[in-house]
Amino acid sequence: MSDKQLNLGPEALDFTLGAIWAADTNALIGVDGDLPWHIPGDFKHFKNATLGCPIIMGRGCLESLPKAPLPGRLNIVLSRTLNLSEPNLVSVPTIEAVIELLNEHFTQLKAQAGSTAEGEGAPSNPYGVDAWVIGGAQVYEAFLPLTSIVVTSQVQTAVELKPEHTRVVHAPRVDQDLSNWQVLPDLSDQEVRDPLGPWPWQVVTYGRKM
Numbered sequence: 001m002s003d004k005q006l007n008l009g010p011e012a013l014d015f016t017l018g019a020i021w022a023a024d025t026n027a028l029i030g031v032d033g034d035l036p037w038h039i040p041g042d043f044k045h046f047k048n049a050t051l052g053c054p055i056i057m058g059r060g061c062l063e064s065l066p067k068a069p070l071p072g073r074l075n076i077v078l079s080r081t082l083n084l085s086e087p088n089l090v091s092v093p094t095i096e097a098v099i100e101l102l103n104e105h106f107t108q109l110k111a112q113a114g115s116t117a118e119g120e121g122a123p124s125n126p127y128g129v130d131a132w133v134i135g136g137a138q139v140y141e142a143f144l145p146l147t148s149i150v151v152t153s154q155v156q157t158a159v160e161l162k163p164e165h166t167r168v169v170h171a172p173r174v175d176q177d178l179s180n181w182q183v184l185p186d187l188s189d190q191e192v193r194d195p196l197g198p199w200p201w202q203v204v205t206y207g208r209k210m
């Protein structure tokens with residue numbers, strides 16, 4: 001089955017898949033292979049949410065990381081060209097192979113939890129997410145049909161693009177698809193963070209309408 005024929009929803013998964021991104025007011029998430037901003041508070045928020053969970057990224061996202069793998073997380077890279085097989089960094093060529101790998105991972109985790117303390121292996125983030133899609137644009141788009149929850153950091157600015165910017169990428173517009181997605185107020189900020197800093201931002205979390 002090719003990725004294009006993948007016709008599954010979140011209910012087909014035995015685990016909860018979330019996506020997490022930071023976007024400007026036009027849903028822009030990346031310019032020329034990098035983030036358009038530097039927001040240390042958002043890095044912390046990202047780390048707190050994803051630590052301990054497998055993370056899924058595309059080759060573009062991997063290449064944008066200053067250091068990989070991100071520690072404390074199983075790093076899964078979707079790529080038809082890479083062949084990575086390190087303890088915490090693996091590449092897989094299809095979406096189906098990512099799901100298979102995650103199923104194996106969680107089966108192992110459950111077996112370990114069964115033989116130790118009860119409840120071990122449950123997600124420790126407040127979003128109830130077991131595995132995270134962390135970008136970039138192609139990979140958010142590819143996994144969106146399987147995603148139950150999207151945690152966005154909404155950067156309160158419209159990044160100014162210049163003619164020399166060639167690779168400009170955007171997040172899926174879940175914020176404009178309110179027939180499928182709803183804001184989860186309990187998991188969203190009521191106020192903007194860092195209002196006087198160079199990049200004020202606000203966490204807004206969307207849950208898929210079932």
Ligand SMILES: NC(=O)c1ccc[n+]([C@@H]2O[C@H](COP(=O)([O-])OP(=O)(O)OC[C@H]3O[C@@H](n4cnc5c(N)ncnc54)[C@H](OP(=O)(O)O)[C@@H]3O)[C@@H](O)[C@H]2O)c1
Nearest residue numbers: 021022030033034035058059060061080135136137138139
């Ligand atoms: N603001 C944020 O929160 C955020 C988060 C993450 C990344 N970003 C930004 O996003 C940009 C990178 O995004 P991007 O869209 O260019 O790249 P990407 O989605 O990270 O990676 C694209 C690559 O992933 C592989 N891929 C994608 N779909 C596939 C599929 N269905 N099957 C197999 N492989 C597949 C391909 O790799 P191969 O060519 O190797 O086959 C493809 O070239 C960077 O600017 C980065 O800074 C922003």
